Amino acid sequence: MTTHPYRDPDRPVDERVEDLLSRMTLEEKAGQLFHTMLAMGPGGTLAEKGGFLRYDTTELIAGRHLTHFNLIGQGGAREMAQWANRVQELAAGTRLGIPVTLSTDPRHAFTDNPGASFLAGDFSAWPEPLGLAAIGDPALVERFADTVRREYLAVGFRVALHPQIDLATEPRWSRQSGTFGSSAEVAAELVRAYVRGLQGPELGPGSVAAMVKHFPGGGAQKDGEDPHFPYGKEQVYPGGMREHHLAPFVAAIEAGCSQMMPYYGQPVGTDWEEVGFGFNKDVLTGLLRERLGFDGIICTDWGLLTDAEILGEPAEARAWGVEHLSVAERAAKALDAGTDQFGGEQCPEVIVELVRSGRIAEERIDASVRRLLREKFVLGLFENRYVDPDRAEETVGAAEFTALGEAAQRRSLTVLADRGVLPVTGRPRLYVQGVSEGVAAEYGEVVADPAEADLAVLRLRTPYEQRPGAFESFFHAGSLAFPAEELKEILRLLDAVPTLVCVNLERPAVLPEIAERAAALLADFGASDAAVLDVTFGRAKAEGRLPFELPRSMEAVAAGLPDVPNDTEDPVFPYGHGLGAPTA
Structure with a gap:
């Protein structure tokens, strides 16, 4: 039997790409231009249509010729591996047998947002990227990304829809927990390490491709609103810091990142066209391709072309600046701009019609x-598309990886204030809020009344304003200050008993009164109760330094410029603040 050249692993990649491309119909080519969401059925079975799935898995792969999928939802390691194999088996049975490339949002920390990241589940649990930035150790970030790589490979993920290297310059912006903070220099250094950990020295069969986001930097959002939603679409640079936001992306390109995701935002008040970055030729061709020399895959953020339904609610296409265009016109504009692939979309018939009508050349x-086929060949997917479910169970959440993640959680904790409390000694009577009583009982005697306690331990989260939509509710935006009634209750506890307060900083909380009256104040960026208490009792050392400043008031936040890092007046704690904590 004659083997087509594209199936011969001994031939050069470019030759294999050209051979396969020459055999593809227009419909099969069009299918490659879509990278959409896919769910997993019960027990690792293939998902049927329903919920957010407009088509079932078989129709997407065999009927619409898609071969790039972002897995939504969670599952056990074995069932994820079995699901990946079923998806690949279905693809292997198509006319050309093009393997599927499976991707995922982050799965190794504590944030649970179906539009951004998932709880660790079976995977090893690490601090959020903000916590890695708080530690500031490139070697640790490379070890983290290598751990992600090994766990992803075990279940069949070959593209990471991360790292997110936007700069956290607008304190209200909801996506900061996934960033490396407000420093362009730190973000640049850490993204180099991250890409090395995921991809290795160069992209190959042992790599997970890094899709770096959100080009050209999504932190400079007007009023800190998020461009997932129409009221947050404007990206602005009143401080003239546009080049500053590019620095981490320059570093990512130098490190060899394979893919790049432009953000939803619509630049306002610049010399760029005022259209979302996925449609923006000034940014994708002029800046990314020509000036910065990026020749990898450009995949848009999710849902730029078609209106959809998210969590049971209608959601308009994020076609900011081109809302008036038809779906086909939007697709054509994105292709003209330099886009290779449409995230979260599944309408290849639109591309077919654009070519057949003469609007877009084949x-x-x-x-x-x-570009898309080349990456599949380089990743070795044509030779090794299947994974071993037994090995997946052994690898995902392995003791070595879990221990590394737990150690990083402890290192990332940041001591903001200590009035002689740390480290706590002996077995004190503890009153806890936001902490598991079962875990706390391993460190002291848990009491039900603060009046009976020697020490209270209180875990808080950064305040936010609840938004009305089901999907919107996952994006914590708006005020960073504790509501008056909640603050009153917190301060009542702090005045009643010496209290160690630990605040989870997914954004920079406004907490001057708490900082003034807490016996000790810690910040965490994703850490277990045991990690917090180990640091409290001197069993582990906190090494974190703030990856952004903590503003004194919302007035100071509103007066700041969204593209300028750490510019609020008289912050409670400046960027880089951290006392460390003595061990016992």
Whole structure:
């Protein structure tokens, strides 16, 4: 039996790409230009349509020729591996047998947002990227990303929809927990380590491809609102810091990142066209391709072309600045801008019609398909598309990885204030809020009344304003200050008993009164109760330094410039603050 050249692993990659491309129909090419969501059925079975799935898995792969999928939802390691194999088996049975590339949002920390990241579940649990930035150790970040790589490979993920290297310059912005904080220099250094950990020295069969986001930097959002939603679409640079936000992306490109995701935002008040970055030729071709020399895959953020339904509610396409265009016109504009692939979309018929109508040349489609096919060959997917469910169970959440993550949680904890409390000794009577009583009982005697306690331990989260939509509710935006009644209750406890307060900083909380009256104040960026108490009792050392400043008031936040890092007046704690904590 004659083997087509594209199936021969001994031939050069470029030759294999050209051979496969020459055999593809227009419909099969069009399918490559979509990277959409896919769910997993019970027990690792293939998902049927329903919920957010417009088509079932078989229709997407065999009927619509898609081969790039972002897994939504969680599952056990074995069932994820079995599901990945079923998806690949279905793809292997198609006319050309093009393997599927599976991707995922982050799965190794504590944030649970279906539009951004998932709880660790079976995977090893680490601090959020903000916590890695608080430690500031590139070697640790590379070890983290290598752990992610090994756990992802075990279940079949070959593209990481991360790292997120936007700068956290607008304190109200909801996506800061996934960043490396407000420093361009730190973000640049850590993204180099992150890409090395995921991809290795160069992209190959042992790599997970890094899709770095959100180009050209999504932190400079007007009023800190998020461009997932129409009221947050404006990205502005009143402080003239546009180049500053590019620095981490320059570093990512130098490190060899394979893919880049432009953000939803619509630049306002610049010399760029005022359209979302996925449609923006000034940014994708002029800046990313021509000036910065990036020749990898450009995949848009999710849902730029078609209106959809998210969590049971209608959601308009995030076609900011081109809302008036038809779906086909939006797709054409994105392709003209330099986009290779549409995230979260599944309408290849639109591309077919654009080519057949003469609006887009087939050669333009071929240019993007080449990039997409090349990555599949380089990753070794044509030779090794299946994974071993037994090995997946052994690898995901392995003791070595879990221990590394737990140690990083403790290192990332940041001591903001200590009035002679740390380290706590002996077995004091503890009153706890926001802490598991079962865990606390391993460190002291848990009491039900603060009046009976020697020490209270209180865990808080950064305040936010609840938004009305089901999907919107996952994006914590708005005020960073504790509501008056909640603050009154917190201060009542702090005045009643010496209290160690630990605040989870997914954004920079406004907490001057708490800082003034807490016996000790810690910040965490994703840490277990045991990690917090180990640091409290001197069993582990906190090494964190704030990856952004903590403002004194919301007035100071509103007066700041969204593109300028750490510019609020008289912050309670400045960028880089951290006392460390003595061990017992």
